[in-house]
Amino acid sequence: MIGERIKSEREKLGFNQVDFAELAGAKRRTLIDWEKGSTAPNAFQLEMLSRQGVDIGYVVTGNRSVNTKRVADIVELIESLLIEHGRNVSPKGKARIIAGLLELEQESQQKVTASNVLPFVTAAGF
Template identity: 45%
Template sequence: MIGARIKEERERLKLTLSEFAVIAGAGKRTLSDWEKGTTYPTALQLSALNTVGVDVTYIVTGQRSQAAITPEEQVMLDAYRKLPEENKKRLMVLALTGVDISSSDEKKKGKANTKVSIKGDNNTGNIATGNIKLRK
């Protein structure tokens, strides 16, 4: 089970056996053994893998961590956090609806006033007016 999840995480991050092994401070053969389930990484090796976005909680427990994100997602998150609130609202609308409300044509058509409901997350709101409820 753990071996299959290690391989799944490596493939999710689009890393080769060699790249993954170097990050973990292990040999390619060792990583192959991990993926087969014949041996397992140490806590120190799992910690090293965590630094590149490996969901260590998932590897160990089989439960996805909400905190596991790729390096690209981390860059986007860092940039998002630095944006002014108005730009965050525009980006949220674009991400959830595909509508760019910065365009005056979209505002005239009424598309900027889109009510958003994300299936399964119980998140709703009128993003254009700032009435957003994102529940964790």
């Protein structure tokens, strides 16, 4: 399970095996063993990966961590779009939009930007 999640994080972040292994201070062969589930990274290696944006909570537990900086970026984006288009949305509505956008990012592995958030917000009826 951990191996599958390591591979998922590597692919989500757009790294090949060699570069990702280097982020952890490991060799490609070691990363292959991690991804196959033969071995697992140690605490130092996990810390190194964490510093590069790997969701270590997800790797270890299978539960995604909330990236508060990313949430703040999406809040700013939504606020600016709502102001630009003269729309008003309740806090509960904004929370639903944010949750949907974060889920969309995770599923599609595509970062939410001004160009792709407006269709989502419009489709949600806001």
